[in-house]
Amino acid sequence: MLRSVFALAAVAHLSAASPTYKIPLAMSKAMLESDGCILPEAFVVQNFYIWTPSAGNNSSRVINFDYADNSTSINTKCHFNATSVNVGSEGLAPRYACDNTVVQFIWEDERLTMIEKACPENSQFEAAGSVTPHLVCSKSAVNSTVGAGNACSSMQKSMAANFTSLQPTPK
Secondary structure, three states, rough: HHHHHHHHHHHEEEEHOOOOOOOOHHHHHHHOOOOOOOOOOEEEEEEEEEEEEEEOOOOOOOOEEEEOOOOOOEEEEEEOOOOOOOOOOOOOOOEEEEEEEOEEEEOOOEEEEEEEEEEEOOEEEEEEEOOOEEEEEEEOOOOOOOEEEEEEEEOOOOOEEEEEEEEEEOO
């Protein structure tokens, strides 16, 4: 009985710490068994840049940005280019790992979705949240090192958002 009370108190405390998503019961149990598990709460994307080739240019799209999550003390760089590998499950939106592979991203329909593994040592859950950069673009010349295309960067140097979902990692 006392153990149940402690478990409920721990879950209530964790829910108060992360108000933007509901903690699944299976995740709550995993967290109770782990010491020092800190759930992702919010993140910041900085220096977002995307280059898209023009029609007829066979170069690959390029995406670069910096990522930070103060709650979990993660700071990493994220990239997409010709050598990037989809680390997501088959049949789902392609996702790409950042330099710190605990963090992944999806770029789809002008929206950047950030995914961070929650308590990666002890669970198979991930937090997700999105930002939509307001892009300012300019054309790159045909004779540039990457060829003709559109080079865009976010009007906001820094974009902050909350994680809004905590779900099992897709298999």
